[in-house]
Amino acid sequence: xxxxxxxxxxxxxxxxxxxxxxxxxxxxxxxxxxxxxxxxxxxxxxxxxxxxxxxxxxxxxxxxxxxxxxxxxxxxxxxxxxxxxxxxxxxxxxxxxxxxxxxxxxxxxxxxxxxxxxxxxxxxxxxxxxxxxxxxxxxxxxxxxxxxxxxxxxxxxxxxxxxxxxxxxxxxxxxxxxxxxxxxxxxxxxxxxxxxxxxxxxxxxxxxxxxxxxxxxxxxxxxxxxxxxxxxxxxxxxxxxxxxxxxxxxxxxxxxxxxxxxxxxxxxxxxxxxxxxxxxxxxxxxxxxxxxxxxxxxxxxxxxxxxxxxxxxxxxxxxxxxxxxxxxxx
Numbered sequence: 001x002x003x004x005x006x007x008x009x010x011x012x013x014x015x016x017x018x019x020x021x022x023x024x025x026x027x028x029x030x031x032x033x034x035x036x037x038x039x040x041x042x043x044x045x046x047x048x049x050x051x052x053x054x055x056x057x058x059x060x061x062x063x064x065x066x067x068x069x070x071x072x073x074x075x076x077x078x079x080x081x082x083x084x085x086x087x088x089x090x091x092x093x094x095x096x097x098x099x100x101x102x103x104x105x106x107x108x109x110x111x112x113x114x115x116x117x118x119x120x121x122x123x124x125x126x127x128x129x130x131x132x133x134x135x136x137x138x139x140x141x142x143x144x145x146x147x148x149x150x151x152x153x154x155x156x157x158x159x160x161x162x163x164x165x166x167x168x169x170x171x172x173x174x175x176x177x178x179x180x181x182x183x184x185x186x187x188x189x190x191x192x193x194x195x196x197x198x199x200x201x202x203x204x205x206x207x208x209x210x211x212x213x214x215x216x217x218x219x220x221x222x223x224x225x226x227x228x229x230x231x232x233x234x235x236x237x238x239x240x241x242x243x244x245x246x247x248x249x250x251x252x253x254x255x256x257x258x259x260x261x262x263x264x265x266x267x268x269x270x271x272x273x274x275x276x277x278x279x280x281x282x283x284x285x286x287x288x289x290x291x292x293x294x295x296x297x298x299x300x301x302x303x304x305x306x307x308x309x310x311x312x313x314x315x316x317x318x319x320x321x322x323x324x325x326x327x328x329x330x
Contacts, residue, residue, distance in 0.1 A: 017057050020066050021050065028074050030124040030137060034157055035078040037088035037146045038117045039321065045081060049074040064171070068164065072172040075154050087146040088116040090139075090246075090311060091239040097248035104260050105243035115241040116143060118275040118297050118313055120322045121204075134277030136161045138201070139299055139311060142276065144194045148187050155180055156187040202302040204274045209302040213272055213279040216300060216307065220268040225258045233306035240312040253310070269328055275299045282324040283312070292328040294319035 028049060032042035052073050060069060094113070098105075119137060135141070145153050151173070158169040159180070166184075170177045202209035212231050219227035229250065238253040239246035247253050262268075269292050270281040278299050285295040294316035301309035320326055 013057075017054055021053060021070060024067055024070050025050075026124045028070060030119075031071065031074055031157065031162070032078055033119050033124070034136065034142060034145055034161070035075070035150070035153060036082065037142055039119045039123065039318075040117065041081070042119070045074065045077050048077050048081075052077065064168075068168060068172065071158070071162065071164070075158065075172055076174075079150055079154060082150045086114045088114045089146060090116050090143055090241060091244055092237065092246050093143065093147075094244055097237070097252070098245040102255075102259075105240065105245040105256070108242050108244050113242065113244075115313070116146065117315070118280065118299050118311075118318065121274040121277065122323070134203075137276045138278065139276045139301070139309075140199075144191050147194055148190055152183050152187040152190070155183040156191075159184050199301065199303055199308060201278070202304065204277065204279045204302075206302075208304065209279050212302045212307050213281065213300060216298075216310075217270040217272065217281055220262065220270060221265070223262045223265045223267065225254055225262065228257060229254055231307050232310075233303065233308050236306070236308055236310065238310045240314055242314060269330070270298070271324055273297075273322055273324075275322070278302070282319045282322050284319070284328045292330075294324070294326045297322060 025046060029042050029046050032045040032049070033039060036042055036045060049070065053070060056073075060066075064072075116139075118139070119142075121134075124137070125134070145156070148156065154173060155169060158164045158172060159166065164172065166177045166180045169180045173180070202212075204210075215227055215231040218224070219231065232250045232253060234250050235248070236250050236253055237246065237248050238256065247256050267286045269284040269286075271284075273280050273282055275297060276299060279302055280297055280299045283295040283298055284292040286292050296312055296314040296316065297318045298310060298312040300307050301311075316326065
């Protein structure tokens with residue numbers, strides 16, 4: 001490299017680059033997550049974005065804002081990375097709810113499915129973040145976005161989440177304003193076809209949402225199906241990656257949990273957190289040796305009438321990504 005692109009660039013130029021770009025890292029991480037459906041992939045994509053931005057910093061002439069310049073790089077990094085990959089899904093994106101003979105949930109074969117991942121709220125925003133920013137990270141929306149072709153996904157996010165104009169979006173994607181408008185119409189139509197409108201969710205800070213999370217945690221830690229019945233809505237759904245089966249209706253959910261999951265009091269420990277702008281918990285499970293080991297993250301969808309959806313991600317690495325220990329001693 002040469003000039004600002006040199007690995008040995010003057011410290012003051014590196015400092016200026018950092019000063020001009022560092023403040024956008026969290027929002028770029030959220031953007032890459034919406035595009036990729038994976039917190040870990042989003043981290044890598046943001047890292048690549050900043051590497052490319054530094055390499056081309058010498059050619060940045062200020063014709064666009066630093067923000068739109070970074071979003072152009074990040075979006076195209078995402079499009080390149082997503083081209084050869086399968087879209088990430090949840091079990092409910094594979095098939096209908098289980099209605100066959102009683103059995104333990106059936107896991108997908110290793111590598112058979114690319115699973116969606118939750119996003120720790122503290123990675124992208126503080127608790128005072130705008131409600132609209134949190135809504136754009138809700139699990140239901142991120143799941144729906146994964147069903148769009150990557151380029152339509154980018155157009156929708158740039159226009160409707162990030163509020164870039166159609167001409168700005170066209171410049172970012174290297175296309176025409178007419179193509180952006182057409183792509184946005186197709187993306188909106190596809191999202192409308194994917195399912196019912198978003199629910200009126202309680203914010204994680206709402207006392208009713210906190211009470212539902214506390215009730216869910218207490219039910220697992222006490223192995224209390226009766227308490228679970230009180231916090232789940234009658235039409236609640238339950239799914240857990242990497243299992244292909246998922247369940248609809250409180251009766252079905254409770255039967256599954258009582259029969260195969262709850263175990264004995266003390267088998268589970270959960271720590272409250274937030275993910276995707278929703279109440280969540282880091283989950284530890286007691287192994288055969290009596291140790292409480294990281295198990296995964298559970299994300300709840302709270303409404304005024306109870307929890308409408310439970311999604312658990314069985315991935316111990318997520319527990320530490322959310323800032324919790326791999327093992328608990330209590």
